[in-house]
Amino acid sequence: MTETSEHRVTSEVGRLRTVLLHRPGAELKRLTPRNSDKLLFDAIPWVGRAQEEHDAFAQALRDRDVEVLYLTELLQDVLEFEHAREQAIARVTDDRRWGDRLRAIVRDHLCGQDPEDLASVLIAGLAHEELKAGHGLVYRLMDPADFIVDPLPSLLFTRDSSTWLGERVAVTSLAMPARRRESALTDLIYRHHPRFAGVERVYDPSLEHLEGGDVLLLAPGVIAVGVGERTTPAGAERLARQVFGAGLARTVLAVPIAQQRATMHLDTICTMVDVDAVVMYPPVADSLTAYTVTSVDGEPRTGEPRPFLTAAAEAMGVARLRLIDTGLDPVTAEREQWDDGNNTLAVAPRLAVAYERNVETNAQLEHAGIEVIRISGSELGSGRGGPRCMSCPILRDPPPGAPTA
Numbered sequence: 001m002t003e004t005s006e007h008r009v010t011s012e013v014g015r016l017r018t019v020l021l022h023r024p025g026a027e028l029k030r031l032t033p034r035n036s037d038k039l040l041f042d043a044i045p046w047v048g049r050a051q052e053e054h055d056a057f058a059q060a061l062r063d064r065d066v067e068v069l070y071l072t073e074l075l076q077d078v079l080e081f082e083h084a085r086e087q088a089i090a091r092v093t094d095d096r097r098w099g100d101r102l103r104a105i106v107r108d109h110l111c112g113q114d115p116e117d118l119a120s121v122l123i124a125g126l127a128h129e130e131l132k133a134g135h136g137l138v139y140r141l142m143d144p145a146d147f148i149v150d151p152l153p154s155l156l157f158t159r160d161s162s163t164w165l166g167e168r169v170a171v172t173s174l175a176m177p178a179r180r181r182e183s184a185l186t187d188l189i190y191r192h193h194p195r196f197a198g199v200e201r202v203y204d205p206s207l208e209h210l211e212g213g214d215v216l217l218l219a220p221g222v223i224a225v226g227v228g229e230r231t232t233p234a235g236a237e238r239l240a241r242q243v244f245g246a247g248l249a250r251t252v253l254a255v256p257i258a259q260q261r262a263t264m265h266l267d268t269i270c271t272m273v274d275v276d277a278v279v280m281y282p283p284v285a286d287s288l289t290a291y292t293v294t295s296v297d298g299e300p301r302t303g304e305p306r307p308f309l310t311a312a313a314e315a316m317g318v319a320r321l322r323l324i325d326t327g328l329d330p331v332t333a334e335r336e337q338w339d340d341g342n343n344t345l346a347v348a349p350r351l352a353v354a355y356e357r358n359v360e361t362n363a364q365l366e367h368a369g370i371e372v373i374r375i376s377g378s379e380l381g382s383g384r385g386g387p388r389c390m391s392c393p394i395l396r397d398p399p400p401g402a403p404t405a
């Protein structure tokens, strides 16, 4: 592809032009106190309000001339194509819990659906009572509160199931069982949607676990990858091998993070708001380390661990990375980190979307010269994700040259 490519992302902060979002829908209505843990939500969201909040988020982006693509619409588009429908149905019916009889019934049910209804099952799942499955053993012995097809409430966080590196898409390999099927949908979209015809891949769901929330494009050619609850060391090593092979990066920084829910991805503790500035959770700012991985004849070579901020600045070719703290005091910092105060989405250098509730962090950002576009996220945040998690940038302008002093 050329200069005029419609898909290219080389940094976290270059002017955002196109983004993929998922407007939450019926899949959130599936959440109950019984299943929310397994489905990775910390509270039961008020769905109508979550949709309003999401619409306001999308509008804030459009107001800054960002093109917003919706995952559901792209999925419905591709489900018009027979071969894409077949793949989608084959993938969703490949479930060992079912047995042949239930599988045949589900397949029949799905084959009769139009693209809208099929997309809806693929995203919101299929409840026991929604299928008239006759008297087969598997169906009858199933707990009626269980799903035949599990819903995907975390699809809202489009950052994780695919991520763009240069002109290539990485369709990721999600670690949590509740989310694995998400990348079957992004895979389908990138494989069949005319908008993405000819796009090459740099990662695939069959590879080692890697989630987009762990991947930060610190600067053109420099990628940080969090290694923790979601991305494994093998996933980071594989990513390095893939990006070196494709000529997409010269340095990958593997950054170990605590294997906890609060820090499930690197972007829960650190996001970029300028070419040389990050908002970061203070308790980790000094302790975070990075293993610098470089390419020696195409093979990843790993150096000794060093402080993340030093290793990052050096790889990026800046004198230092400016640090903006989450919160003011340790307790506020912990609360605001939990509520995704670190999880900002840069629309351009020094212009970022953030949840309004993180009052202290947003004040710190403004104090440091960052313009903050505040959105409400009381319901959206119940799945533990902020503006960065909820967005997959597809096109950004190249970032302006990073200052060297």
Ligand SMILES: NC(=[NH2+])NCCC[C@H](N)C(=O)O
Binding pocket: 039, 040, 041, 154, 157, 159, 160, 176, 179, 212, 213, 214, 264, 265, 267, 268, 383, 384, 385, 386, 388, 389
């Ligand atoms: N990039 C992120 N931080 N994504 C947040 C994902 C939240 C989602 N409920 C999960 O637990 O997987």
